[in-house]
Amino acid sequence: MSSLDRPGGRNGRVVTFYSYKGGTGRTMALANTAWILAANGKRVLAVDWDLEAPGLHRFFHPFLEPATVGATTGVIDLLTDYAWAAAADPAETEHRHPDWHRQYARIQRHAVSLDWPFPEPGTLDLVSAGRQNRDYSAIVSTFDWDNFYERLGGGLFFDALRDEMRYHYDYVLIDSRTGLSDIADICTAHLPDTLVDCFTLSDQSIDGAAAVARHIDERLRSRRIRILPVPMRIDEGEKEKADAGRSLARAKFDRFPSGMTEAQLTGYWGSVEIPYRPYYAYEETLATFGDEAGNAGSLLAAFERLTAVITNQAVTALPRMDEEVRLGIKKAFTRSRSALPADLHLSYVSEDRLWADWIAAVLTRAGYRVELKYVGGEGDGADKPADRTVVVLSAAYQRSARARQVWEAATGGDPSGRRQVVA
Template sequence: MSTFDQILPITHEILAAHHSKIAQLDWLIVNRDLNGRVRFIVPEPIKKDEARRGEVEAVYQMLAEQLGPHCYPPEAGILYEANSEFARQGTTHYVLGEFDRVWFVDRLATESNWACITPETRGATRVVFFSIKGGVGRSTALAASAWSLAQSGKRVLVLDLDLESPGLSSALLPPERQPKYGITDWLVEDLVGNAEVVLGNMVATSNLSHDGEIHVVPAHGIEHGEYIAKLGRVWMPKLKEDGTREKWSARLERLLQSLEARICPDIILIDSRSGIDEIASACIADIGANLILLFALEGEQTWNGYRMLFEQWLRAGVTQKVRERLQVVGAVVPDFNSVDYLVGLREHSYEVFSDTLYDNIEPAAPDTVGPTKPGDPKTWRVGTLVEGWNFDEADERGPHHPWAVNWHRSFAGLRSLQGRLAVIDAQEVQAVFGSLIDGISCAVEARQTL
């Protein structure tokens, strides 16, 4: 009996065995619904063409026999549509194998997905702080990065999009500066066309900045109200007056654009939800991130998680759209035996990148790569390799090569990170977060010179 994981390979095997028949179709959609059951969607004219309809039905019959409960019965297994784009709208979808007109479509519980990667934004640099698991010091690193960037004169916008585990705002704002509303309020009010009411009261300025500014948008306001009830609605698509649906990540993008227009930041730092579910994908795939920081602890849980994510991108054929924006961050690197720890982290990171995202070629010779000055746009992620996109394991320019965030007792178990940042100096921040902050700064400078 087949299982869910066998749906794709069995489907590909059966279609490949009947390649000549499938190639005659203008297009074919293999549709997997919310319950994991498969059916075909084919062009409407096939329904009236008895011979071609019989061929499609025969192929589907074989598929149904192989997939068993993961297929609809043959009499209900084929749908007819006039337009393939309409049938794929709002779904995770990708071309299946070598078939350039066969689409595999996944219907998911949310309308966000990892396979649809939006182009990089052309506005302020958007940096996403992401991790497979929580508890890796991600929010602390973001707060320290915001502090340092502001000290250098940057206008920084910080968003707490870890909505199910909010708290970043408390690291940058004292209680008396917390705004009235937050992101959850805006997303809920937007569903009923009332978002403008909260927009002007959901941003607060941190007291930690000196030469620059830190503008903070929390997950919720000073009074959280019915937060759980609101949280259950933020992921909802918005039904517009013309009957179309706007998925929640598109609504989030509208919020970002509104905030960017109001604040005019130099850089936007976004604290993402942890995990690899479809809701977490919005921050990585749907909002035009320019730099995606992948926080990692050395261990199987970390690398198994990132491997699953990278393999999903590989299957969907979108690796080239996202890989150049990625960067691994070595989270809370221990102060004991740190060199060996980072070597192990780099080795496992390289293994995952090499198996999934890197092109299967040898890296270009050093003398053909060009300048290697840190932050040079010619050497930062794009256009540096002659034959493809690949890096040696020891190449510090590779996204697999971790930017280290060092463990330090002064940041461990703090009750008030805001209080700690209020009295810290630049030297202390550099000692703990220097590699991360320098990398972010170089990325911002590189984009500004393009």
């Protein structure tokens, strides 16, 4: 029996956020849409299927326990568990129930719930790309997608996974990897009911996104995937170029979204584009906390309009929250300035110049500001030692009378207690 046939199921919608090129702000759009939906009492699942460059969790970090995220399995673990079971000895599997694979599609085993009081029955669950240990990259890079589909019944498994997600959640938002690949094909063709096709107004981004839309529409017309082209990172600082890009995008996406009159299409394109706001270029911050509600020109307002289109106007706005709470969470997203380590002197004798250069390079990569101080040269520290000194304490250094003076000055009495010496 399909999970959708079970009593009490939700028959939710699977929405993939895709971009042909990186740098569109796709993941940020997904994260904000997910929050707006959950804040309106919807059960939402956000899935990080960008296996090569996972990062969706960063937009939710104030609401996640780092240890829990690090220890929780995700998409690649879900797939490998099934692959191992499907590749078992035929003698062991011939008596399996026809629906045996569905137990491996139980997505909630890999989900972590965000710690926030969403209105009932709202929730926002996250499934990461996978457990980030030292084996992760090797597992992702060696996963055989052709074998998964052709020999291990991957298509049936993804059908079951889609059923399972739709059964438990009102909306499932999938963050797909960029470009053309087996992974992107799963996210854009096999799983979604709606495809949010994100692009910037560069020629390559528009052409790539439009080609993918046409490919899916022609190849999978029977699936009736709703395709929503969404221009992103629109910078009005170059209005003439932006208008030319908008015109080109309308022409390239001439069939999308389908089923709209010309007037409806004009309204659609005027409402869904996402503006560029420099404030959000530096940190993974949710606009649901970064922007005050009610500002029509804000990034939050743009994500509200996108959410309204995705939900067919079922959800149109983020409910207002207490301003003090909003500002407190906004502060939690803000990265504090890291204090650079203080300058340090690297003391050496001429015989050890190669060692000194290497040590200086290592410390510089670690963020220190290093001043090489040759013993006998100007300001070598014998008369006025630095607060922090690293000494290349070789046999040659110890034989040098001047070097001994540097050492004694650096390690001598220090009333301030600030001086540090490392040999």
